[in-house]
Amino acid sequence: MTETHSDITPNPTSPEQPENQEPVTPASAAGPVAPQPADNLPEWITRDLAEKPAGATPEKPGAAGWQNQAMDRDNLGRDETIPDWIKNLEIHDANRDTPIPPDTTPEPVDLSWLAELESLAPEATETIETLPSTPQAEAEPAQLPAWLRQPSVQPDERLNHPAVPEQPTPGESFQPKAVEKTVDQPVESPRLLSDEIPTEPLPAAPTGQAAPTVQAAPTGQAALEGQGIINQPGTGGQNEVQTGPLAGITDLLPPEHAVLQLTKPPSYLTKLQVPEVQQGHIRLLEEMVNSEATPASPRRILLVASQPFLRILIAIILLAVLFGSLLTGFPNPQQPAFSSQTRAVYNAIETAPAGTHVLVAIDYEPGFTDEMEAASTALMSQLISKGIHLVLVSTSPTGPMQAKHLMNTIQAYSHSQLPSEAYINLGFIPGGAAGLASFLQSPRELLPLTVEQNLAWDDPAFSSISGTGDFYLIAILTEKPATARDWVEQLQQRPDKPPVLMILSTQAEPFIRPYYEAADQQVQYLLAGLADGVRYENLAGNSSVASSYWKLYGAGVLAAIGLLIFFSVLNIALMIWAQNQARNKNTRNNKVGL
Amino acid sequence: MGVNLINSCGHYLENHRLAMKHQIKIILLSAIALLTGAIVLAGFFIKIPLLSEIRNYLLRWAVILAAVGLLIGLKNLLAVHWNKTVKSQPGAFYSVVLILFFLVTLVAGIIASPTSSWSMWIYRSILLPIETSLLAILAVILIYTATRLLYHRPNWFSFVFILTILIVLFGSVTILPLNVPGLTDIRNWIIQTGAIGGARGLLIGVALGTVATGLRLLMGADRPYEG
Numbered sequence: 001m002t003e004t005h006s007d008i009t010p011n012p013t014s015p016e017q018p019e020n021q022e023p024v025t026p027a028s029a030a031g032p033v034a035p036q037p038a039d040n041l042p043e044w045i046t047r048d049l050a051e052k053p054a055g056a057t058p059e060k061p062g063a064a065g066w067q068n069q070a071m072d073r074d075n076l077g078r079d080e081t082i083p084d085w086i087k088n089l090e091i092h093d094a095n096r097d098t099p100i101p102p103d104t105t106p107e108p109v110d111l112s113w114l115a116e117l118e119s120l121a122p123e124a125t126e127t128i129e130t131l132p133s134t135p136q137a138e139a140e141p142a143q144l145p146a147w148l149r150q151p152s153v154q155p156d157e158r159l160n161h162p163a164v165p166e167q168p169t170p171g172e173s174f175q176p177k178a179v180e181k182t183v184d185q186p187v188e189s190p191r192l193l194s195d196e197i198p199t200e201p202l203p204a205a206p207t208g209q210a211a212p213t214v215q216a217a218p219t220g221q222a223a224l225e226g227q228g229i230i231n232q233p234g235t236g237g238q239n240e241v242q243t244g245p246l247a248g249i250t251d252l253l254p255p256e257h258a259v260l261q262l263t264k265p266p267s268y269l270t271k272l273q274v275p276e277v278q279q280g281h282i283r284l285l286e287e288m289v290n291s292e293a294t295p296a297s298p299r300r301i302l303l304v305a306s307q308p309f310l311r312i313l314i315a316i317i318l319l320a321v322l323f324g325s326l327l328t329g330f331p332n333p334q335q336p337a338f339s340s341q342t343r344a345v346y347n348a349i350e351t352a353p354a355g356t357h358v359l360v361a362i363d364y365e366p367g368f369t370d371e372m373e374a375a376s377t378a379l380m381s382q383l384i385s386k387g388i389h390l391v392l393v394s395t396s397p398t399g400p401m402q403a404k405h406l407m408n409t410i411q412a413y414s415h416s417q418l419p420s421e422a423y424i425n426l427g428f429i430p431g432g433a434a435g436l437a438s439f440l441q442s443p444r445e446l447l448p449l450t451v452e453q454n455l456a457w458d459d460p461a462f463s464s465i466s467g468t469g470d471f472y473l474i475a476i477l478t479e480k481p482a483t484a485r486d487w488v489e490q491l492q493q494r495p496d497k498p499p500v501l502m503i504l505s506t507q508a509e510p511f512i513r514p515y516y517e518a519a520d521q522q523v524q525y526l527l528a529g530l531a532d533g534v535r536y537e538n539l540a541g542n543s544s545v546a547s548s549y550w551k552l553y554g555a556g557v558l559a560a561i562g563l564l565i566f567f568s569v570l571n572i573a574l575m576i577w578a579q580n581q582a583r584n585k586n587t588r589n590n591k592v593g594l
Numbered sequence: 595m596g597v598n599l600i601n602s603c604g605h606y607l608e609n610h611r612l613a614m615k616h617q618i619k620i621i622l623l624s625a626i627a628l629l630t631g632a633i634v635l636a637g638f639f640i641k642i643p644l645l646s647e648i649r650n651y652l653l654r655w656a657v658i659l660a661a662v663g664l665l666i667g668l669k670n671l672l673a674v675h676w677n678k679t680v681k682s683q684p685g686a687f688y689s690v691v692l693i694l695f696f697l698v699t700l701v702a703g704i705i706a707s708p709t710s711s712w713s714m715w716i717y718r719s720i721l722l723p724i725e726t727s728l729l730a731i732l733a734v735i736l737i738y739t740a741t742r743l744l745y746h747r748p749n750w751f752s753f754v755f756i757l758t759i760l761i762v763l764f765g766s767v768t769i770l771p772l773n774v775p776g777l778t779d780i781r782n783w784i785i786q787t788g789a790i791g792g793a794r795g796l797l798i799g800v801a802l803g804t805v806a807t808g809l810r811l812l813m814g815a816d817r818p819y820e821g
Contacts, residue, residue, distance in 0.1 A: 310741070315734045334768040337778065366717070367725030397664075401717040404709040425709060431653075431660035438653035445650075446657060451709045485797070493638055510789035514797060517790070531766065554767040560737055561763050567741030568756055575745045 113245055284589060310567065318559050325555035333554030335538060341516075342535040345501060345525045348473065349379060354387035356472035357465055359498075360423075361487060362394045362403040363478040368505055369402065372477050373409050374546040375533035376503045379475075381410050382540050388472070389461045390423035393447065395436060395483060400427045400451045413544040421461035427451040436490045440468045469496025473525075479505030484512050488522050501525035623819050631812045672696060695720075758784060 274282070325331065352358075360380070364372045383390060392403040403425050411418050426447040429435045439446045444466060450456045457463055464470060468491070476487045484502060491497050500522065502512050506529035515523040527536060530553055533546030630652055637649030675689035702712040740759060743752045764774065765781020810816040 307738075307742075311734060311738050314737050314741075318734060318737075331769050334773075336768070365725060366722045367729045369722060370726065398717070398721065400708045401714060401721075404714060405717065405722075408714075427708065429657070430664060431657035434653055434656040435660060438650065438657050441650050441653065446654060452707050481793075485800075510785060510793040511797065513786065513790050514794050517786075554769060556733075557763050557767045558769065560733075561760060563737050564740055564756065564760060564763075567738075568744050571741055571745035572748065575748055 284592070287592070314563055314567070317563060318556065321555050321559035322552055325552055329551065331554055331558060332551060335550070336531040336535050339532065339535050341526055342532055342539060345379070345527055346382075346536060346539045348499065348501070348525055349382050349386070352383070352386060352388055352472055355389070355461075357389045357391055357462065357470060358383055359391045359393065359468075359471045359474045360403075361474070361476040361478070362392055362399045362406060363396050363476065363480065363483045363487075364402065364505070365396065365479065366398055366402065368479040369405065370545075370549070371505055371530060372479065372503065373406055374530050374549050375505075375527055375536075376406070376475075376477055377410055377413060377545045378533065378537040378540050378542050379503070379527070380406065381414055381542055381544065384410065384414075384418060384422050389421060391443075391462065391465070391471070392423055392425045393429055393439065394427070395429050395432065395486070397428055400425055404451075409545065413542075421459060424456050424459065424462055425451045426456055433486045433490060436486055440490055440494055442467065467496065468494050469498065471498045473501055474498050475501040475503060477503045479508050481508045481511035484508060488512075488515050492522055499524040502527070504528045506530070620817070624814050624817060627817070627819055628812060628814055631808075635808075635812065668696075 380390070392400075392407075394400060394403060396402070403423075407418060407423060407425075426443075427450070429439050429447065431438065435446070444457050448456060457465065468474075474487075474491065476484060478484050478487075484504065488500065491500060502516070502523050502525070504512055504527070509526075509528035512523060513526065513528075515521070516526045527533070530546055530549055534550050537543050537546050633645065634649050634652055637645050672693065675692050678689040679686050679693065699713070699716055702710065702716060706712050740756060744756065761777065762781050762784060765778045765784075768778065807816070811818075
């Protein structure tokens with residue numbers, strides 16, 4: 001169902017309407033097009049049409065003379081040959097004739113531009129006038145609009161007709177629909193200029209106040225508003241044309257938002273809701289960022305907590321204790337207790353026949369020389385004193401010099417020159433485990449020369465050696481567990497393997513002791529560290545290197561124990577103090593932040 | 595176009611020749627390594643005089659090759675520090691010192707012997723004090739680190755660690771005023787039971803790793819000789 005804006009225009013003269021309601025001018029009253037299909041018109045219009053005779057031209061009592069004339073003009077030439085769509089247009093035109101109070105005094109509008117246009121294009125006017133009249137035009141001259149039939153009327157006079165009252169009074173409605181109609185149908189622009197363009201700016205509807213017409217409008221008007229055919233009242237003042245010939249006309253063009261935005265735009269919350277805790281964090285972060293730009297004051301570090309100071313202090317204390325012990329002889333630790341494994345080694349050396357050979361592997365680094373020599377000097381001295389010939393080898397490049405240094409130490413503590421046949425230094429065995437295996441397979445072929453480039457096996461003391469089985473004992477001096485393991489593994493597969501004596505540093509003892517404590521011993525004798533060296537010296541009755549070191553060793557251990565306890569307690573106190581400081585700082589920061 | 599085709603064919607044939615050469619080299623090296631390993635391994639288990647003789651020869655070759663490898667390593671060390679000295683790179687002074695003492699030691703060892711008075715003077719005056727001093731510094735650092743342990747990691751493991759150190763140190767030296775009955779027994783138990791238990795685990799792991807590595811080499815899975 002299509003409703004026009006005229007359908008909602010109340011008729012003030014209708015007796016059926018209440019007094020306070022606007023009179024309705026039904027479209028059917030304008031001519032013979034009154035019998036419209038009942039489904040296209042509201043029920044109240046059809047009823048009104050039925051009450052009035054067809055062809056009657058009611059004269060509005062309140063209408064002005066020009067209005068009645070227009071109504072007569074619309075009725076001219078209406079017959080059955082007019083198509084229905086033209087009739088509908090005429091109905092619309094008739095309904096567009098709104099009652100205009102005659103007493104309104106419109107202000108003249110400057111339409112000189114229209115006269116200028118006519119003067120600039122006289123040919124067009126003449127062309128229109130000289131067009132050959134069609135038969136239909138001749139037969140129906142009354143259908144011409146009034147402004148064509150009255151060319152003498154000046155545009156200014158025609159435009160002076162007030163379209164709407166200046167102020168809508170109660171009972172009257174502001175009707176900008178006619179203007180919108182002319183915009184939607186530009187074909188009827190001449191009529192618009194003559195009859196419907198208001199001569200003065202339309203009064204703006206009060207903001208936020210709905211017009212009475214809107215309040216009384218039926219539901220169909222809302223549909224028209226939604227389609228953009230008419231504008232919603234109350235917003236006309238916001239769409240007033242500011243420039244051009246249509247200046248002052250409101251609601252002439254549909255506002256863009258009415259076309260593009262049919263729904264209410266969503267509103268978003270733009271204010272950030274920040275709780276107090278987060279505000280405190282923000283302040284803390286700002287303080288941190290600002291503090292980055294400020295130069296930090298020198299951090300105060302406790303002197304006792306600085307690393308270099310502690311290291312130097314520990315070194316000084318250790319040196320002082322050692323020098324003090326060296327000078328005073330304090331402390332005097334007890335000799336290490338008796339050990340069965342040391343006794344076994346001693347018994348093995350004591351029972352060794354003179355003239356036999358012992359293979360000695362010197363496989364420790366120079367840094368461990370003191371410890372290894374302290375553990376082995378007494379044993380080596382015993383071997384040499386018993387007339388046992390030593391064959392010195394090494395799997396370390398510095399081994400030959402280590403062996404020479406050990407022999408020099410033994411000679412220094414024995415206070416006698418070692419015999420030339422006491423030992424031969426075969427030097428370095430390259431190749432790691434493979435070289436070791438090759439040496440144990442055939443020592444003569446692998447190392448035929450001594451370090452001094454002499455023929456090793458031509459000496460009568462060593463000429464009897466042809467293989468590993470010719471050694472009475474194999475003594476391995478090392479501080480490295482890997483080297484000791486290589487010797488054990490390469491000797492293990494020798495069928496003529498002699499007993500193995502391991503003289504180890506204290507740090508390597510745990511790794512080699514499993515070979516010694518196994519049921520099938522791969523290491524038969526074991527000496528480890530300075531303590532076993534002292535035990536062996538006590539058994540041998542030969543106080544040499546180990547015994548001279550024992551006092552200083554005891555003093556150093558005591559100093560280490562004291563330093564460890566003291567600085568551990570100190571560091572625990574510093575740690576607790578630092579934690580308290582950090583806790584207090586966090587507490588202050590939290591207070592500042594909150 | 596014909597020239598390009600000929601060049602392409604030439605490049606292809608050259609690349610193919612190089613690839614084949616590399617492949618043959620890999621196959622040859624793998625065959626030598628596998629055969630050598632198999633012979634040496636078999637010499638441990640199979641008592642055949644010829645096999646043992648071949649095995650001994652191979653082991654001697656290995657010793658000679660290791661000695662040559664040591665010389666090559668020394669030559670490379672000298673070349674690196676020589677280049678560093680010539681190019682005046684950072685630390686060039688230390689390279690000069692290294693080259694100088696390398697030459698001095700080499701001359702002393704070659705002219706006299708590794709155990710001559712010159713070589714022993716170098717050993718006693720330079721090598722021995724330096725390495726001993728390093729161990730002395732290690733003692734200071736170990737004490738310092740142990741004391742800082744409770745500061746940085748104040749937990750029960752740190753306390754147990756420090757307590758174990760103290761017990762072992764107290765048990766190492768018997769000093770009358772500080773002699774605590776049974777402390778030496780506790781120290782011996784720690785060393786001969788606790789420490790040996792861990793050491794045995796390490797040894798078993800090392801042995802298994804060695805066997806696995808040897809098998810991979812013998813089967814050709816690892817070919818470090820390919821370069």
